[in-house]
Each structure stands twice: as structure tokens, then as C-alpha cells.
Amino acid sequence: MSDVRSFTVAPDDDGIRLDRWFKRHLPDTSFTIVAKWARTGQLRVDGARATPGDRLVAGQTLRVPPPEPVQATARPKRERPPLSDDEIAFARELVIHQDAQALVLNKPPGLATQGGTKTTAHVDGLLDALTFGAEGRPKLVHRLDKDTSGALLVARTSRAAAFFAKSFSGRSAKKTYWAIVVGVPSIEDGMIELPLAKQPGTGGEKMHVDEAEGLPSRSRYRVIERAGNRAAWVELTPFTGRTHQLRVHMAAIGHPIVGDGKYGGPAAFLTGGISRKMHLHSRRIAVDHPDGGHLDVTAELPTHFAESLASLGFEPMLGDRMPLDAPPPPTKADQKAKARAHAKTVRKERKGERRNRGGAETPRRGASGTRKPAARKSEPKPSPKKR
Numbered sequence: 001m002s003d004v005r006s007f008t009v010a011p012d013d014d015g016i017r018l019d020r021w022f023k024r025h026l027p028d029t030s031f032t033i034v035a036k037w038a039r040t041g042q043l044r045v046d047g048a049r050a051t052p053g054d055r056l057v058a059g060q061t062l063r064v065p066p067p068e069p070v071q072a073t074a075r076p077k078r079e080r081p082p083l084s085d086d087e088i089a090f091a092r093e094l095v096i097h098q099d100a101q102a103l104v105l106n107k108p109p110g111l112a113t114q115g116g117t118k119t120t121a122h123v124d125g126l127l128d129a130l131t132f133g134a135e136g137r138p139k140l141v142h143r144l145d146k147d148t149s150g151a152l153l154v155a156r157t158s159r160a161a162a163f164f165a166k167s168f169s170g171r172s173a174k175k176t177y178w179a180i181v182v183g184v185p186s187i188e189d190g191m192i193e194l195p196l197a198k199q200p201g202t203g204g205e206k207m208h209v210d211e212a213e214g215l216p217s218r219s220r221y222r223v224i225e226r227a228g229n230r231a232a233w234v235e236l237t238p239f240t241g242r243t244h245q246l247r248v249h250m251a252a253i254g255h256p257i258v259g260d261g262k263y264g265g266p267a268a269f270l271t272g273g274i275s276r277k278m279h280l281h282s283r284r285i286a287v288d289h290p291d292g293g294h295l296d297v298t299a300e301l302p303t304h305f306a307e308s309l310a311s312l313g314f315e316p317m318l319g320d321r322m323p324l325d326a327p328p329p330p331t332k333a334d335q336k337a338k339a340r341a342h343a344k345t346v347r348k349e350r351k352g353e354r355r356n357r358g359g360a361e362t363p364r365r366g367a368s369g370t371r372k373p374a375a376r377k378s379e380p381k382p383s384p385k386k387r
Contacts, residue, residue, distance in 0.1 A: 003066035011058045012136075012159045018045070019052035021062070024158060033068050083129050091126035096151075097297045101160040101290045103130060103138060105152045106299040109277055113143035113152065123152065130154070142168050145244065147259075150177070150282025151299040163290040168241070173287040177236040177246060178224075178301070178319055180279040180308055181255040182267060184232040188223040192249040196242045206262065207244045209252050217242045219249045224319050227312040231258065231270060235283075235319065246280065258308070273311060275304035283319070 013021055018038075022029050031052065037043035038051050044063040045054065056062070083091070097104035105123065107113070112122040127138045138154045141164040153173075155161035167173040195214025199206045218239040226232045232255070236246050247263045250256055256264025259278040269276055286296040298320075301309070309316055 005064040005066070007062040007064065009056045009058050009060045009062060012157050013056055014058035014159070015055055016158075016162075017052065018043075018050055018054045018056060018062075021056055026064070029067070037065055080125065080128065083126065087126060088129040091129035094123075094126075095130065096299060097295070098132065099289075099295075101156055102164070102295060103154040103156060104285065104295075104297040104299075105154060107144055107149055107152045107282075109147050109149040109302055109304070112146040113140065119146075123154075127154070132156075141165050142173075142241075144282055145247075145278075145280075147278040148177075148280045148282060149299075149302045149305070151175075151285040151297055152282065153285055153287065153295075157290075160290045164287065167287050171239065173285070175238060175282060176284040176286075177238075178281045178283045178305075179234050179236055179246070179250065180258045180305070180312070181232050181234055181250055182230075182258060182264065182270065183255045184226045184229055185221065185223060185234075185253065185255055190221055190253075192219045192221065192253060193217070194249060194252055196245060196248055198243075207242065207248050209248065215242060216240065217245050217249070219246055221250070225314045227314065231312055233309065233312070233314045233319070236280075274308050277302075277304045279305055279308060281305055 007025070009021070013024070016024070019031055019034055022031075022034050034043065034052050038049070041049050042065040043050050045056065046060050047063075050062075094105040094107065095103055096106045107123060112119050114124045115122045124140055127140075130138050134156055136157060138156050139158070139161040141153055141155050141161055144150065144152055153164060155164050164173070194209045194217060195211060196207050196217045197210035197214040198204045199208040220237040220239065222235045224233045224235055234250075236250075238245050242248075244263070247257055247260050251260070251263040251268075256268040257278060257280050258268060258270055258274065259276055260268045260280070281301055282299060283301075284296070284298045286294065289295045301316075306316070
């Protein structure tokens, strides 16, 4: 057993499950092998037997048996190709914020966040250029559509990745988008509540409104400025994180995002020299920081978006003057709760009126508005005594 290995749990791994530790640090060790080591007592934490579900604490000593022989049929691990000097320079130009736990990138339109079928150029493939001396590779914690530009948060440590992931799943992270839409919404500050689902027959590549089977989805929009009835510049805030949510919601209310032919069709394009690229930009991201405090970063507009604002006569400074903490308009649930409360109050008042009718007579008012004393019943006169 001279090949038994010993590891010290790092601060970044504090609180994670033992099986997750193996996936993070010894990815070639399968869960089956980890479970076998635990079952036979070979896997120990601070000398005690451990199970795959045990939570680790920073500073603990992990005793791991020698690696199992590699099966001849095992598929070789796919290595990422090294980045060129131009790719490294390009990736580093995207960074608009950097600290010990996080990076924020200003993703250009046309660059995918992650790889996929026939997608070889993406942010995830550039992250090796953004280690900046740190031990681990940066990790994506959320994503933007390929044609959406703007602020993209990247975690620099495993601890930060877990922290940010919890913020996004718990909806405490705030994302503000800017968009130019076709036409002008009749309501300037509105909440869109339409359930979304994958559209059948599209392979999951397209979403649609599905009242029966869709997942609850909520988006807020606020009109910043309008160009007559032709177009509007809007601020968008997603309160849920469905695929293509903002794009589907704006198209569903009859105001597709300019350049979004996927959901708006031919009506999503404006004439007069307005770019055919999508006009949806992640303007601002605000989230609590793992080391305390708050991270709040704004991303500058891409060239085509800025030129369209100018062409339509919009004033760029107006967007950042929108009140950040303005309360959202009431949701359908809020409106129903308010209606129920009002109905309950009315019922109580009517019940009180019925009780008053059955009780003592209420004082009457005279012509001058003063209260008149209630009429008294005449008392019977005593009969004369007989002598």
C-alpha cells in the first residue's frame, strides 16, 4: 500500500460532498470506484471511514487508495487545443472586471457562451486564457444567447462558482438588459407572465408560450424612450431564467426585439439603415460577492446597438437614469390577493350592517345635520286608586 495517496482539503472545497471532491480533483476516478473504496474501508477522512455523501471540512486529511488499473476500453480524455496568441489577446480584451473571486466579461454578439453542434468558437473555450496566475480554470456560472451581448459573470474559484450559482438559482442576482423593440408598448411599465415550454418539432432550439404545459415565467419591461410609433428602447428584467425568455415574451406581446427573426419573423427588422443584428444587451449585473460586499458591473454597448440608438434619436444617458430599485408592477397573484382582501373587507362591513339593523335603533339626523334623540316609548299613566 505504498502508493496510498494523501490530500488536504483546501478552503475552496470546504463543505462539498466527498464524491464531488473526486469529480473536481480526480475526474478519472468513477463514482463506482469511490463507492467500492468506501465500502471496503479504504477511503478515510482524518483516519475515519468515509462515505461518498460525507461533507468535507477545510484542513481535513483525505486518504485515497492507489488508482485502479485503466480498462483497455476506456475512452481517452479529450484535451482542449492550446489557444493561439490572438485568441488569448481577444479573450483578455473582453474582461471589464477582475478580482480574486470573479471576472465579468463584455461578450460580443455572435460569440456563443458554450460549445455545441458545429460551434467551435465560444467563451468556455477561451477561459484558459483568463487564469491570470490562479491555480484553477475559471468557471461559467450563467450564460447568454449567442446573439445577445453584454455582461457575463465568470467565477475564478470553485467556492465562488458555488456561491454565484446559488445566487442565480435563488434569484438574488439582478440582471438588467437593454433592448430596442418594434413598436411601442401601450403600458410603459409592465409585467409579462406567460408560461414557456420547448416548441415541439424544433429539437429544443425554440421556445413558445404554453399555458397548459409551460413553466412559470415572469419578465418586467420599462420603456426608456420611444421613436414615434416605430420603435421603443426598453429596459428588461427577467425574474425567472427560462431559455430565450425575454425574446419570447416581447414577441408574445406584439413587440419583438429588433433583429430577432427567430421569434419576430420579418416584422422584427427595421428599415432605414438599422442593423439586422439582434438588439438585446446585458447592460448590468449586480450580485453579492463571496468575500462580502456587492459586485455591480455595467457593460458598454456593442457598435451596432449604439449606432441604432443614434439613428432612432435616442439619448444614451437616459437608460442609466432609470430608478434601479423601483418596485415592479403587481403580478397576477398580487392582483388576485388584493381582490380577495377587498372582498373580505366588504363582507365584514355588510355583516356589521346587518347586525346594526337587528339591534337598537340608530339616531336620526335632522335637516341641519344634527342628531335627533330617538323617540321614547310613552310610559302608561298610573290608574287612580279606588277609595
